[in-house]
Amino acid sequence: MKDPTGRVFDALADPNRRYVLEALASRETATATELAAELPVTRQAVAKHLVALNEAGLVERRREGRETLYQLTPAPLGAAMDWMAGVGAEWDARLAALRKHLRNRRS
Amino acid sequence: MEVTREIVFPASPDEVWEALTDPEQLEEWFANDVELDAREGGDGVFRWDDGEVRRAKVLVVEPGERLVLDWDDEGEVEFTLEEVEEGTRLLVRESTLEFSTALELRAQALAYVGRPHGRSPCGLYAAPPSRRLR
Secondary structure (H helix, E strand, O other), rough: OOOOHHHHHHHHHHHHHHHHHHHOOOOOOOOOHHHHHOOOOHHHHHHHHHHHHHHHOOOOEEOOOOEEOOOOOOHHHHHHHHHHHHHHHHHHHHHHHHHHHHHHHHO | OOOEEEEEEEEEEEEHHHHHHOOOHHHHHHOOOEEEEOOOOOOOEEEEOOOEEEEEEEEEEEOOEEEEEOOOOOOOOEEEEEEEEOEEEEEEEEEEHHHHHHHHHHHHHOOOOOOOOOOOOOOOOOOOOOOOOH
């Protein structure tokens, strides 16, 4: 389970980035300045986290006049489905191998 | 969120437990090269021939009954064993905090569409997280 799943995990692994996501989740769109006003971090730090979240596909940005607006994307859902399918398939294969292993030890 | 699998093996709980915790046996079905100190707080390293390496910390050991490993990259895996008439029922549950977080946030965002200045009714991170944050 590597990209893009891995990138979503990496992006969510940082507690500060999760705070940024939480702040963003409570509104439709927000600017880095608005988010920084709600969080105990600087605007520069928020902007840096937004870039990382954008690269991971978790937030999208668009220009409106002189402002850059950020919004959550549905990407985590797709990545989560990929994770479930991938991990499920891995366990199906491992448990089949374990069944065979246990049978071999008995015979 | 989590993935679960349940399977019944025609083997005793002790036999299944050994297959889950003995590195030599794990190399027969789980990974190509295994180091595992199956004690609480012990370390595990799992290597596959394609170059993949995963590391884990042993969180819970209840011999013959329950084993929990915490992957250092993502999530944790819990094995629960139960003796049944046909042998042993094994329940595997692999879960991840990160995606749960992502999905909760998404659900919260959807609930607030149309209320751009609405505030979250409860802080998701108001309480300390139940497990370590990376």
